[in-house]
Each structure stands twice: as C-alpha cells, then as structure tokens.
Amino acid sequence: MTADRVNDLIAPGAARVVPQPLGRFAARHLVDRNYRVYRRDWLLFITGFLEPLLYLLSIGIGIEQLVGDFTLPNGSRVSYTEFVAPAMLAASAMNGSLFDATFGVFFKLKYEKVYDAVLATPLRPVDVAVGELVWSLVRGALYAGAFVVVMAVLGLTSSGWTVLAPVAAVVIGYAFAGAGMALTTWMRTWQDFDFITLAVLPMFLFSATFFPLDRYPDGVQWLVQLTPLYHGVVLCRGLTTGAVGVEMLIAVAYLLVMGTVGLLVASRRIGALLLR
C-alpha cells in the first residue's frame, strides 16, 4: 500500500473501528508502559533484588556472631539473622515502592510529562495513580518473592506462615507507594525528596528492625509503634518466625488505610495538577 493513504484508519465517520470501552482496568495499560521501559533496564532490576540480600549477608556473616540468639514474645528462640531478615524484607518493600512512587512518579509527572499525554486519552487521574501503584506492587512482589526464597534456602524461616510473607511485603508496598505518591505531588524540586530520605532513614533504623521494641526507652516505644515500617516489620517477622498474633491484624489495617488514603489523595492531586 502507499504511504499516503490512511483511509481505513481515518474514514470520516464511516466504518470506524470504535475503540473498546476501557472499563475499570484501564490502569493496566500504564503498567504495561512501565514494564516496557523497565525490561530494558535490567541493571535496575538486579539492584532492587541485591540490596536486601547484601544487608542480610553482612548481618548473617558478621553481626550474628556478636549478638547471639533472641527470645521472641511467644517464647521461641531465633538467631539474630532470623530476627533481622523479615525486617529487611519489610524495609526493602518500603524502599522499593517509595522509589517507584516518589522519584519515578516525580520524573514522569514534572519532567517527562508522561501523564499529560496519558490524560489526553480516555484514562483518568485515578487510572494514573492506580497504574503506578499496581506497577510498583508487581515489582515489589517479585523482589519479595525472591527474597523469601533466599531466606528459606538459608534456613531463616521457621514457620509455614512464611508463604504469606510476600503478600505482607505487597501490603507494605501498597502503604508506602500510596503515601509516597501523594507526597510527591507536592514536591517542587529533587531537593524536596531529602525530606523523604530524612523520614525513611530513622524509620529504617528504629522500627524494631535491628532490635526488639522492648529495648527502646519507655518514652520512645509508643513513637516507634506509630511508624508504618514498625507495622510492616511486625507483619513480616510474625509470618517468618511463626510468632503470629492480633497485632498483625492491626498492622494490616494500618497499612491498608495508609495506602488507600494516599492513593485517593494522589489521584485528586494529579488531576488538580494536570487538568487545569
């Protein structure tokens, strides 16, 4: 056919191939877009997996010898590495989803203007927010799954509940991706992200990640329990060590509410920013 004719594509009103209604899952096409970009960037893929593993190895090889075993609230004894590994799972779920939802979204929102183009199609701001969130969860689930397998291989899991640990990681990812995306809509420059780093680092160190809650000073314990990562750690540690309890239900509720509020705020804000 000649290059000049696109009649069957652009016939005036007649014999048009009418696009299918997108329905509720329009966001999946944004996930697809991100996957296309990501599959070229295998280095980034590897790093996402490597980070928690390196933490784990350094603790397992070095620190475990110095610290010795732990007694969990339910009375069972675990090695220090067993104690810390689920916290690394939770922390890497947090980091991974924050990375996608903050830097990733900011880049596309303010620099690449990806969403300006997306919103010129039938997709709505909520589809953009859901798409980005789902994408970060898919990625997070992959990493979490691989990490849990490594934990099991290294003998760091002591309970059948472990199979749910990747799901817990996805719930943690949901919370941080939603909240991170919402905060990102208020960011003006890359420097503003220092605030997120500022919040994440102490959270990483002091959410009962490296030592149990009862070692914190009395006045600080309630503060630790307010942080989302603490709840993520509770969830993962309960599952991999088998020390399950009601506090885990509270943790799930906390994280789901956090993610949902974030998601709603983010979609409103994306609309307000771009559909002006």
Place this chain on the structure above:
Amino acid sequence: MGAQSVEQAAAGPVEAPVEALVEARNLRKSYGALEAVRGIDVTVRRGEAFGFLGPNGAGKSSTMRMIAAVSPASGGSLRVLGMDPGAEGPAIRSRLGVCPQDNTLDSELTVRENLLVYGRFFGLSRAEVARRADELLRFVQLTDKAGSRVDDLSGGLKRRLTVARSLINNPELLILDEPTTGLDPQARHLLWDRLFRLKQQGTTLLLTTHYMDEAEQLCDRLVIIDEGVIVAEGSPAQLIRDHSSREVCELRFGVDDHAGVAARLHHLGERVEVLPDRVLVYAEDGEAVAAAVHEMGLSARSTLVRRSTLEDVFLRLTGRSLAD
C-alpha cells in the same frame, strides 16, 4: 479509495451524525486572576478544517485544552461531539486526536512503542494497535526510525510522530495546537502535506497557529483570536476581502520618520499603516500606488507590491503584527 470512503460515510449506518463537533458559547478560561479566554463563540462542523489564528498568549492553547477535555472551562458552555467535557471527558477523549503544543512524547519508549502504548490507552487490541502503528509510521514517513529513541529525533520528526500518535485511535476530530511552530521550512511543508491529505480524506481538523500562511493554506474557516477574544471569523479569502484591500504596497524609506512620510500618502489608498521599518499602503491597485509615490518625488529605498494576507487583516483589527 477516497471517494469510496466518502460514499460509505454517506450511506453507512453510523450513529446519528453530530454536525457541530465543537460548539462553544461564551466560553471562558481563567487561571487565578488572569483571564486567558474571555467569552468566545465557536462552531466547528464535521469535515471542515477550522483554525484559530492569533499571536502568542491569545488563548489558543487554553481553548484547545478545554475542547480536548483536559482543562475545565471557567464559564460559558461547551459541547464536544455533542457531549459535555466536564461530565464525559473519557468518552470525548476516546474519539479525539490531539497534538498538544509541546509534543509530550514518551522519551523512555521508542518511536514505535510510543504509538503502541498510546493506542492501548484507547482500549485497542495489541494486534490492532500494531497494525495501525506501522501504517501511521508509513504515513508520516518514520518507518525507518521505528526503533529509534524519541530523544534522537529532530523537532520535525518528533512533530510527525506526535501527529501519528494523535491518529492512532481513528479520531473524528483532530486537534493540532501549533503543528509547525519551530520547524524549518522543509519540515513545515512536509507536515502541511500530510495534514492536507488528512483534510482531503475528510478528517475534521481544528488547528491553532500564529502563522498566517499556515492558516491560509490549511483552513476552510478560521477565527482570529487576540487577548482571549475573537475579533473576526470567516474563510481566509472572506476575511481578507472584508478587512483589507486587494493589494498592499510596502514602502521602506531611508528616513527614520516613517510616520511623517506616511502622513503624505493617505490619499493614495484606502488605508495606511506605519510599522517601525516600513509603511503599508492598502489599495486595490498596488502598482498604481507605487507609481504615484514615485511621481510625488518620494524615493523609497525599496517597494514591494503584494496581495493582502491574513497578517494584514490581523494588523487592521488589532493594530499589531502577528509576530509580536
């Protein structure tokens, strides 16, 4: 094939045809205290090429964005494809093609992927979108760049890709916001040629421009917009007939005092305009003006007789030049 598809259009059992694809009444847009669009009335009919001609800041993009259902109107009424953009944005957008002023191409994807991904946003199947992508790449002559990164394309090629992208969903109305601004002459002509073909095939075009030659070449009908207000409407020929003389004699004198010289020329034509570097005398017969000037003993450094253009219409209506 072109004629055939028009016949199909006439005979085809399609949904009730909306004759006015865009209908704006007293349409307004404000950004805070700034009123960018101040009550415009526009009707774009199916099958026509309709233009917004106006200088930078006139409110063209603001209007296009409202019509494209990506910017809420601040006042007045707007119907696009018979629907309300505020309430039925996704339904409207699914049937529009939009070339925004800044391309908004996805620089993390290849040329072809830009079309594939964008088409999926409209709910087209993978197979359908792949077929259209290849066909549209041929149409805008980008087939050999299919695997290139978008950042490696020149401005003209990016624009062509944006046009291709805007056609992926087989739109009923194609909105082009300054399609050739910033392109070199060759790139502009290629793009005009493509747009002209679309027009020949019956695509309804809605475009903005601040180039009067672009408006004259492509538009069946246009409005001239300035400071958020429509100052004239009609076909290019009609506008020129109504608001300017047939010809213009452009005179450059070696003096600084063009206004002083101009004062002596008023009797030669219907109207005299003074620009910083030249005087324009509007008359039916430009050559006669040139001769008369010569007879008066005024020696112009250069004399140019030409037909009136939309630029002259704009100058007449606003007292300013489009390029400002």
